[in-house]
Amino acid sequence: MTSSINSPGKSALRRCVLLMVGGLLLSSCTAGPVTGSEATASGDAGRPPPSPAGTSDVGPGTEPTTHDGRTVLPARPEDCSSPGVVGIRGVLGTVADQLQLPIAKVSSKAGLADVTCTFALAPIPAGQVPEPGNSLLIATTTANDEVAFKKLELPRLMMEPKPVSGLGSKAWYSLNRLSDSTEYVLEVVDGLTVTRISLAVPAAAAPVDGMQQKLSAVAALP
Incomplete structure (x- = not known):
């Protein structure tokens, strides 16, 4: 005689499957987009930090000029x-x-x-x-x-x-x-x-x- 679908063993297996699927769906819904800092951290891993701009002394050939070209x-x-x-x-x-x-x-x-x-x-x-x-x-x-x-x-x-x-x-x-x-x-x-x-x-x-x-x-x- 065929076992009933509502037998205790099959019911326990079905509950386990549903819990696993529910957990996957929940994690995909609650995960937010990657922030800019996170993207930079992941994309620039291993790169040296940028040097500050505008703090170095004026070097030869880079002197400022006036409106008349001096x-x-x-x-x-x-x-x-x-x-x-x-x-x-x-x-x-x-x-x-x-x-x-x-x-x-x-x-x-x-x-x-x-x-x-x-x-x-x-x-x-x-x-x-x-x-x-x-x-x-x-x-x-x-x-x-x-x-x-x-x-x-x-x-x-x-x-x-x-x-x-x-x-x-x-x-x-x-x-x-x-x-x-x-x-x-x-x-x-x-x-x-x-x-x-x-x-x-x-x-x-x-x-x-x-x-x-x-x-x-x-x-x-x-």
């Missing part, structure tokens, strides 16, 4: 050490009574190397830069060769330049009256080097007497 170079302490503040004050007099230590900027472009030293004529609030219309600027431009030197087209930015004798191979002086400031400017050529000394004061300030002689004396300072 390459900005690191300034050195000696770039604006001469002439010094004390010597300049002694020459310029009262207009330079509050002369501040210089801020240096160094750049190059098309065979021309520039070092610009800006001396504020008054104290500068923390985090700010000298006011162009109230400062002394000494800029030195050195050309690699005659071809680069001719690009300067001297004298530069002078309203009424007049020759000055006794300084370098050539020199010019000019008084530039602008809307916001008055500039006393001297340019001196020495070989392939040009030194431009410019004293700018607010337009409303009283005229400074004897500036051609004073700027010439600044140019002669060691």
Whole structure:
């Protein structure tokens, strides 16, 4: 006689099968998608961690450039050490009574190397830069060769330049009256080097007497 399907042995087997299937279904439903960190951990196992970006020093050939294509170079302490503040004050007099230590900027472009030293004529609030219309600027431009030197087209930015004798191979002086400031400017050529000394004061300030002689004396300072 055939055994009944509801026999105790078969019932126990059926319960075991159902429990196993239910367990598999439950695990597949409750397992979530792989997170990004888990995917990275599994996919990048054994790889070294990425190095931090933007923390390395600027290397040769990767210097920043300005909007006009000038390459900005690191300034050195000696770039604006001469002439010094004390010597300049002694020459310029009262207009330079509050002369501040210089801020240096160094750049190059098309065979021309520039070092610009800006001396504020008054104290500068923390985090700010000298006011162009109230400062002394000494800029030195050195050309690699005659071809680069001719690009300067001297004298530069002078309203009424007049020759000055006794300084370098050539020199010019000019008084530039602008809307916001008055500039006393001297340019001196020495070989392939040009030194431009410019004293700018607010337009409303009283005229400074004897500036051609004073700027010439600044140019002669060691």
